[in-house]
Amino acid sequence: MGKRVGTNQVDEPSRYQAVHTGSSMYYCGDCVTGDCSISGDGDASDQVMGLTAVNPTNKCMADMNKMLLIIIFSVIISGCTEEKTIKFNTSNADDISADSSIYREISPEGSVNLTSESITLLQDDENLSDSDFEFTLESFRGLYIRDNHNENPRPLFIWEHVPGNDSNILLDYINKRPGFQWVDNAQIIKTDELMYVWDEVPGNGSESLVKLLTDNYGISWSTDRKIEKRDDGNRIDISIQNRNISFALIDDKTRALMEIDNVRTEQFKVKQENGRINIYSDSRTIHIGGRIKISLISNQSVFLSYGDGGGIQFPVQEKNGNHIVYDVDSLQSHSISEKRYAIYNLSIKNNGSNASRFQPGKLRLIPKNGSSIPSSGDPISTYPFDDKELKDISLLPGQITRGYAAFKVDSMINRSFLLIYGSKPVTLKSFENCVLALEKADLFDYSNAMGKPPYNVRDYGLSDTYEPPQPEFYTDRGLAYSQIWSNWANRSVVEFFKKLDLKELNNIKTDDDLPSTYSIYTLKVIPEKNVSIHPGNPVVITDENNEELINAYYSEISISDNTTFRHSYNNFTDVINYSNATLVRVFFANDYGWSMATRFSRNDQFVILDESRKIVMIGFQYRHFVS
8 A cells, every 4th residue: 555645764774884974983872972982993803794883992892791882873073972963854754764773853843853862783683672662553355266286296307307317207208298208219409599580679670579489488468558768778668558667777788677567577688699689588498309398487387388388387496506396287176275364454552752663473362262473474465455474673762663574373253362472461452443344344245246147148138137047057068167257255255166076076086186275265354444435437536644545447346235235336436434344355366177168257346334334335346267
């Protein structure tokens, strides 16, 4: 979530880095009060963590063994007696990133004051107190994930061992599946493959670049595209509908760095040949008999393509400098595993007079009659909310850090959860309201509000229905999987797809070529806000501080008039306000099938509960498609 009006934040120094106009020095407690005299010059032997130390007199030695490291950001003109104050201007001092260990005091004017009494640098966790942390629940989220992923797939071959020790293993696999018996004596060659010519993009070489993105990265190309070359020809920017791809020449034009949506990165080899800059794969193509090509398209994926356009994609794990390629037939199992998480989005403020170190590892959750649950080390899906995880961090007096802590639980709806930091309970005044709102959104029947039943069956004229047909309906027609989608999502819909997917999996008797099934269901509750719903598309919902809570597209909106829901999308022109309201974001995704035959359902909903915790507005967006 970002504010509609931008804020400027200071760039903080990293931990132990001095920002100064003179010398950076160690000081004991007496130095701060001006009672200490220091003699000696700092030299190389006195350097600690990049800061130059001075040699103190014997009077200071005992104190220095006990003291915390102090950094003075000023020119030392007349010893230790002069107090210095430095201000870092920031329009949002409460939300400063707390990556540095420099003490800060938050002033009412929005500046950070550093004084000689308040710039003690943290050194030992044992010396820190956690008793003065104030915890605020910014939001609460329940997360449910299920899949039939096999935790221990079979390794097939090692990329670096072909050609080599694993050549026969690969050829034997291709012989049996996809069944090309001629490969037994085929020649194996590994090469750098020319991907495209840099100088011809944009221009005649654009189609080669299009093929690279389409074949190897699954980016659907469109006429709605834009290719530009920037930075004196050293960067190519590509926009395709909502996707952004960039290529940049790096390392003295010996490598090309690709980024997709500012997240996924790959590197390619650059060769300057005949006056042209050519972009090659990096020994990432295996040719077998001139008819089969296997490409290491990323550090997580290998694609085997046939001459007739077919192919198989394999997962890859990089380990000890080798790329282990796994057998796709071992990636799924007949059983479905389930995981549930309770996720606390917290703000933590240091209300003490001294700096303290916040450590997420000290957070634990205690369910009713349950044992203590540590913060989960699992990778937690934040899609589509982009939550940030809490970090181990030094907090100055008045300073705040924000992020989430996730706990693996048996039920994501549990009013008895007790959050503990260290040995002390954490009081979260909005927690019960969050759980109540989550439960209401989870159990609500959206049929009337949506104006349609929960399921959509695209084929055979069934369309929208309350009672979708059983899997046998599709089996009789020779379909590989049920073409059923969700119009909206709640607990009963999620449970239906769980039973449907499991039943279809059980109908497949072999362990080879099992379909993949994956579902994510998450409800995020933002409590007690004065919300404003702005008309238009996309839908923008802001709080009392003009911070965006939602900025997304919804195909339908329903508003309650105390008796029933009425469809109001594009029918209201004024801003709608609710005081002390609670906002719930609901997201459900369900996938079932194979790489080229998968059923996808996507539901994105928002629910607003008024001050009496009654549902008063709902927004819907859904997508149904098949790969």
